[in-house]
Amino acid sequence: MAKILMKGNEAVGKAAIEAGCKYFFGYPITPQNEIPEYMAKELPNRGGVFLQAESEVAAINMVYGAAGTGARVMTSSSSPGIALKQEGISYLAGAELPSVIVNMMRGGPGLGGIQPSQADYFMSTRGGGNGDYRHIVYAPATVQEAVDMVMEAFEVADYYRMPVMVAGDGMIGQMMEPVEFKAPKKRDLKEKTWASVGTEGKRQPNIINSLFLDPQELEDHCLRLEDKYATIEKDETQYEMYKTDDAELVFVAYGTTSRIVKNVVEELRAEGVKAGLIRPITLWPFPFKAFDEVAETAKNFITVEMSTGQMVEDVRLGANGRAPVHFTGRTGGMIPTPAGIKEKALEVLGGAR
Numbered sequence: 001m002a003k004i005l006m007k008g009n010e011a012v013g014k015a016a017i018e019a020g021c022k023y024f025f026g027y028p029i030t031p032q033n034e035i036p037e038y039m040a041k042e043l044p045n046r047g048g049v050f051l052q053a054e055s056e057v058a059a060i061n062m063v064y065g066a067a068g069t070g071a072r073v074m075t076s077s078s079s080p081g082i083a084l085k086q087e088g089i090s091y092l093a094g095a096e097l098p099s100v101i102v103n104m105m106r107g108g109p110g111l112g113g114i115q116p117s118q119a120d121y122f123m124s125t126r127g128g129g130n131g132d133y134r135h136i137v138y139a140p141a142t143v144q145e146a147v148d149m150v151m152e153a154f155e156v157a158d159y160y161r162m163p164v165m166v167a168g169d170g171m172i173g174q175m176m177e178p179v180e181f182k183a184p185k186k187r188d189l190k191e192k193t194w195a196s197v198g199t200e201g202k203r204q205p206n207i208i209n210s211l212f213l214d215p216q217e218l219e220d221h222c223l224r225l226e227d228k229y230a231t232i233e234k235d236e237t238q239y240e241m242y243k244t245d246d247a248e249l250v251f252v253a254y255g256t257t258s259r260i261v262k263n264v265v266e267e268l269r270a271e272g273v274k275a276g277l278i279r280p281i282t283l284w285p286f287p288f289k290a291f292d293e294v295a296e297t298a299k300n301f302i303t304v305e306m307s308t309g310q311m312v313e314d315v316r317l318g319a320n321g322r323a324p325v326h327f328t329g330r331t332g333g334m335i336p337t338p339a340g341i342k343e344k345a346l347e348v349l350g351g352a353r
Contacts, residue, residue, distance in 0.1 A: 090129025115333025
């Protein structure tokens with residue numbers, strides 16, 4: 001299949017349509033506006049519906065309604081917009097409704113700026129809504145990965161009956177790279193007998209709900225969700241190990257930041273430093289087991305993020321006291337540079353080599 005040069009946001013839109021997305025509800029915000037623009041133009045041509053809602057809150061509740069019918073549905077936004085959707089995301093999780101949410105992250109807090117950021121890590125992986133819930137979070141490092149992850153997200157959402165997020169920084173949405181659209185790995189999906197699509201007088205109506213007034217019922221529901229999340233942690237964790245076989249200095253970075261770090265790894269290795277990289281591909285479930293793979297060699301970990309340091313907390317949990325964990329990063333839309341990352345590495349190592 002020939003590759004097509006596409007802007008990241010437009011590639012995300014095309015990937016969603018190729019994955020069978022029939023409904024898109026959203027609201028404009030930079031730097032993800034090309035996603036709804038693409039969907040507005042192309043989705044109706046494929047038998048789907050695009051609707052620009054009056055707000056992000058309205059959009060996520062429209063997602064809830066469409067997902068309740070069993071249709072494949074997506075919304076997208078950027079950081080403050082995703083913050084407004086958090087209550088609706090918790091409803092989707094509580095009602096076990098499959099859906100796909102794309103966040104092209106920008107700097108914050110508040111309205112912040114429109115430049116790329118990774119400062120939504122806490123919001124994405126801890127859940128900004130209420131209650132005990134989780135959702136899978138994919139972190140693409142390239143436009144091709146964004147395409148692949150969006151297509152996989154629809155399959156995974158249906159398979160586990162849950163919302164799935166694809167969290168890229170604003171660079172992913174704005175850069176252009178060659179991509180191809182390959183069918184995702186198909187899951188053994190069950191018929192959506194739970195969907196609310198009318199009964200034709202043949203059965204009792206399905207009720208889509210996340211409200212449980214009996215505390216025992218609610219606890220049973222939450223514990224059943226926990227069992228599902230445990231299965232996801234076991235079966236769906238994804239990560240990349242880059243030159244870690246003998247690595248004594250191990251970077252941890254995700255998304256486009258990991259691409260910058262790979263260059264630093266190459267530079268350091270050329271100077272005799274045994275450097276490597278753990279790249280989380282799923283931010284949740286987080287690849288804690290990756291740290292077991294470097295336990296014998298790692299003497300220092302350096303977390304690199306486009307934030308003031310959020311993933312660093314999970315890195316500390318993964319390291320589990322086996323080696324010191326350091327942090328370097330830029331925030332507010334500033335991007336870490338190879339020189340800055342290398343400077344931090346040399347500081348950790350005790351000076352220039």
